[in-house]
Amino acid sequence: MPNPAWMQEDHHAYADTVRRFLDDEFQPHRDTWKQAGSIPKAFWQKAGELGILGATIPENCGGSGLSRHFDAVTFLEQAKIGDSGWGFAVHNIATHYLTTFATDQQKQRWLPHMASGDQVAAIAMTEPGTGSDLQAVTTTAIKDGNEYVINGAKTFITNGGSADLVVLVAKTDPKAKGRGVSLIMIETKDLDGFRVGRKLDKMGMKRNDTAELFFEDVRVPQTNLIGLEEGQGFIQLMQQLPWERLILGISALGASQCALDTTLDYVRERKAFGQRIMDFQNTRFKLAEAATKIEVLSAFLDQCMAELDARTLTPEKAAMAKWWGSQTQCEIVDECLQLHGGYGYMNEYLIAELYTDARVQKIYGGTNEIMKELIARSLDSDT
Template identity: 55%
Template sequence: MGRGWRSHGEAPAVLTRRSPWLTEDLDPIRDLARTFFAKEVAPHQERFAAQQHVDRELWHKAGEVGLLCPSIPETYGGGGGTFAHEAVIYQEQARAGDSSFGIGVHSGIVAHYLLGYGTEEQKRRWLPRLASGELVGAIAMTEPGAGSDLQGITTRAVRDGEEYVLTGAKTFITNGSQAGLVIVVAKTDPAAGARGVSLLVVETDGAEGFRRGRVLHKVGLHGQDTAELFFDDVRVPAANLLGGQEGQGFVQLMQQLPQERLIIAVSSIAALERAVEVTVDYVKQRKAFGRELLGFQNTRFVLAECATEAAVTRSFVDDCVQRHLTGELDAATAAMAKWWSTDRLCRVVDECVQLFGGYGYMTEYPIARAWTDARVQRIYGGTNEIMKELIARSL
């Protein structure tokens, strides 16, 4: 892990171990991402939070420099890299303190549904436009009455000739207000249970009956575009059925969710390490009763625990990344990585806030924003309770 991104002093030695999968050929994209977030994103955090989304132009800028779809083959307009290229971008985003730019969903999730299951025509039609930033991608799973239980969705897609008529409502959709392409989870055969779920790709521009609801006010992630989407008898070409065959949606979702959960884990451990670093900086500078806060045994013991949890979590997540790169990461281990890293993130950030005292509760301090941003990590991507259930089923 690099040290140059820090704004104060040197990173604690325990947090500077270079991940074994972080090869030298990844350094250029890591440096590019670090520079991009420092220049194009970090200075605008307050404005993004106020408007509840990033500037639309940011997507074009990211596409121009090659930060969108880095693990999509060059044939389809991507960077031709691996998940490791994705991971270093998400790390640098977390280390920059950004929680606004929804590139993880766009590049690491939406693009890979298209790559993994799309027909050749679908891949050539949509992937280059995602890679350039012409299209912003979103995936619409969650509904007002159905969250982690995807079999409980009520959105319907009824075949009518060469079209599907799509009806339903989705909520908590990342990139929702800016998305030009939305992968919608719908039931094409309500009587078939999981076998009746399909994924339809909706191009929102000019789609009659499609409308966006509120950009939702959240406890954290204030700059992230999280919206409601409504589909009122939207006619979608049958050619937009992902993969061209009905009833494959649930299998497609189950196969892709481990990568989504690994993305969350990668971002979580980077955010955890950042929280420890900024707290170490603070307690070295802040004084109480005539000495630095770091001089108090309680401060040293708390930070020792936090640094240890960071090191242990980093080792586990690194192992998961390595296994994913070789095609060996199973769903249960991905669930372990997701629940463990997000749970540790929330615990460690809370301890760090306490060491900041009253300043830790002030939103102008990065640790306060990290605290509010962290909490949802235990919920989205499947709640941590669901992760434990998945792990238990594998025992």
């Protein structure tokens, strides 16, 4: 694995903590949780006890107040063991919506519980008919007295079945486009009119309880509006999407390395025609290509992390990290599965899980086609 330039001594020490946690608390249960289609709350709470969930949450809100590098370490370590089912990334993005845009009262109300793992968060953006077009959402939140009345439906919601908190993207002004979008926090426990639909049967990411969510005359206090002003939701989303897309690039790096490592183990042991699979020239060339792509992706992510620190990371650069990382991941995993031969198609081999999990990387967080459009717009000085 390339040594990321952004990782210093304290990050490596933190990585050791995260790695031990995953080895002790995740790996023994990965098959059971895959069959169950969800990860128990107790696992989240153990992650909270170790400070993993609250690494970048302010100290006065129950966290450690560290830089986003420490969250990046967790994404990388999770991906390196070949998992994308634990919905930590979405939970983490939700915390950053609060740390960046919420009032002090809202931060104190929700962040300590998110840091401890007592409350798991989801983000409800996508709707059955809107896909990547966030300005076209039809879920509404209409004022009535001191409450919002919410109606609508969301789909493909990571952590949707187990979420205690949902950052909801809704129209507080249905007649407006982007200017009518707001973010509203939904506390799901015993909430009248809120319903979790079916757990979606996905090709990959089997451990995550991805679900449909339904809102029928759901009432929440107006104090659940994230921030102080309606109509800021689209701007809030756009400001945080670069971090989400950088997360996907980092996860792609870890998953690519996992695919290479597990394939190296396989081709060194497996024999065909009297020699190791590793000894065939085609195998060696394919693995050389994969190792080179991983190094290039790592170097680019180093640059992105440096720009994140300097607050110069642009949406276009983050879009590059997302599409290039996910494309590279899919290419590497596909080649590595091929080197496993028929065994690569068997679910008992890790490469099969890496393959089915990888494909959605090019879709969520904004499709790769949308990423290319964002990049292209930045190249045209007239737009």
